[in-house]
Amino acid sequence: GAGVSQSPSNKVTEKGKDVELRCDPISGHTALYWYRQRLGQGLEFLIYFQGNSAPDKSGLPSDRFSAERTGESVSTLTIQRTQQEDSAVYLCASSLGSSIQYFGAGTRLSVL
Amino acid sequence: QKEVEQDPGPLSVPEGAIVSLNCTYSNSAFQYFMWYRQYSRKGPELLMYTYSSGNKEDGRFTAQVDKSSKYISLFIRDSQPSDSATYLCAMSEGSNDYKLSFGAGTTVTVRA
Numbered sequence: 001g002a003g004v005s006q007s008p009s010n011k012v013t014e015k016g017k018d019v020e021l022r023c024d025p026i027s028g029h030t031a032l033y034w035y036r037q038r039l040g041q042g043l044e045f046l047i048y049f050q051g052n053s054a055p056d057k058s059g060l061p062s063d064r065f066s067a068e069r070t071g072e073s074v075s076t077l078t079i080q081r082t083q084q085e086d087s088a089v090y091l092c093a094s095s096l097g098s099s100i101q102y103f104g105a106g107t108r109l110s111v112l
Numbered sequence: 113q114k115e116v117e118q119d120p121g122p123l124s125v126p127e128g129a130i131v132s133l134n135c136t137y138s139n140s141a142f143q144y145f146m147w148y149r150q151y152s153r154k155g156p157e158l159l160m161y162t163y164s165s166g167n168k169e170d171g172r173f174t175a176q177v178d179k180s181s182k183y184i185s186l187f188i189r190d191s192q193p194s195d196s197a198t199y200l201c202a203m204s205e206g207s208n209d210y211k212l213s214f215g216a217g218t219t220v221t222v223r224a
Contacts, residue, residue: 103155
């Protein structure tokens with residue numbers, strides 16, 4: 001498909017476990033973003049990757065959160081020692097430069 | 113106080129009615145304003161993108177920005193059941209500003 005692809009679509013985990021969320025951006029898009037969407041709240045910016053530049057990690061809520069991206073390809077968001085407050089939908093978006101952001105369907109994370 | 117305020121609704125209207133949505137914001141540096149539509153269990157998709165104050169029309173959708181009042185609106189004319197979704201406002205300070213500030217979203221149901 002031509003859109004942003006995220007996997008898994010749903011993830012249920014136990015408190016204290018680590019989780020990895022994956023994002024495949026639109027081919028050719030240089031920029032990639034991760035957002036968190038809590039129930040009833042707006043999207044919160046987490047991290048931004050642009051090409052080979054240093055990522056903007058200013059939105060990561062704690063050091064339990066980290067993300068990687070190799071070049072202009074796949075990105076992985078890792079949450080270590082998950083807590084119940086981490087339950088949310090994690091959305092990935094990509095864009096050409098800093099133009100219009102195209103979103104994936106998200107990963108719905110539930111921490112029990 | 114949140115940077116962007118949006119009434120979560122829900123809003124229920126009959127088919128054919130005009131849907132009126134709005135957001136207020138506190139950051140006077142915002143210059144670029146967007147409306148996204150998000151269907152259930154899908155990622156947000158961009159509907160309208162406007163710069164500074166004024167109106168923009170695209171088919172049945174009209175976006176209005178009043179920077180003096182820090183108030184933006186989205187109107188949907190001749191609403192259809194397929195317009196049932198959550199509508200999110202978003203804004204940024206510059207055209208290359210990748211950090212979007214989102215409202216919480218308004219859930220709209222158009223009744224057939």
